[in-house]
Amino acid sequence: MAFNWICPYCSHSSTITEQNQSGSLHYFNHNNVENQELGVYVNTIVCPNNDCRQVTISAKLGHTIYSSGRTKFSPPVIQSWRLKPSSSALAFPDYVPLAVRQDYEEACSIVGLSPKASATLSRRCLQGIIRDYWKIVKGRLVDEIEALQEKIDPDTWDAIDAVRKIGNIGAHMEKDINIIIEVDPEEAQLLIELIETLIKDWYVARHKRQEHLVKIKAAAESKK
Ligand SMILES: [Zn+2]
Structure with missing residues (x-):
């Protein structure tokens, strides 16, 4: 089959x-x-x-x-x-920051055992991505996400907005990073999937675009 x-x-x-x-x-x-x-x-x-x-x-x-x-x-x-491999974590390339990959991998490895620990790592990972990729640094994750809205495409924004409105995930984003909030396993898994999507749409897509442009430039120069 x-x-x-x-x-x-x-x-x-x-x-x-x-x-x-x-x-x-x-x-x-x-x-x-x-x-x-x-x-x-x-x-x-x-x-x-x-x-x-x-x-x-x-x-x-x-x-x-x-x-x-x-x-x-x-x-x-x-x-x-x-x-x-022992966890469901995707192997992202080296050009994705190490801290982002480590938080993501740990969030995946613990999601079955402790959804609240996983969601806490996911929240830190999400914040790490927004700060590194978009250079948006504010106190709370919820404010950083708000600031994201005018910078990103509406489809991605809608996905982020939809996930943060589920259950306790929204509360997760408003609280201090050290406060642990109960979430159920499906909520924790959704956060992981959101992070995977953002890494692909931002870091991986940017890298591919850059590689493609280098190829075009090299081809153009060889014609001179
Ligand atoms: Zn393979």
């Missing part, structure tokens, strides 16, 4: 087929506490991008059923793990 997939190492999107992935199911009962037929399914994917070819490994625990002569994994998933 083919599916679309984004590599966590190189961020390339590709279609994964049987040539790029395989998995196996280990099933057991061993008189477990609920006396259920359980299984651990381990899946491996190798990135089809020739410049990458990194290995991604994940595992999930769930129930199993026996049908048509074989034991199969049966949803829903009880628990799942990212084994390699």
Whole structure:
């Protein structure tokens, strides 16, 4: 079964087929506490991008059923793990500031365990991006975001505005950086996705544009 997939190492999107992935199911009962037929399914994917070819490994625990002569994994998933890489963080290039990448990576790695810690790191990351990329420095993140509105395209502004109106995220942006606010896991995940979008739309897009302009300039000069 083919599916679309984004590599966590190189961020390339590709279609994964049987040539790029395989998995196996280990099933057991061993008189477990609920006396259920359980299984651990381990899946491996190798990135089809020739410049990458990194290995991604994940595992999930769930129930199993026996049908048509074989034991199969049966949803829903009880628990799942990212084994390699261990977090969902995308690998952003070196030209994205180290402090931004570190806060982002830590926010991703802790989102399942502690959404409020993740959201706190995301808030610091978001502030770091606005200060570095747009040179807007004010006291509170909420004021820095307000100042952003006249500088950025309306679509990006709408996305930021929509995310900060969800649940406790808005309160997060108004408070001092040291105050920890409860958020639920979906809210923390949305903040992470917002940061990913902003890094791509700002740092990565600017870098690509600069690279392209250098190429055009070099081509023009070779014609002289
Ligand atoms: Zn890759």
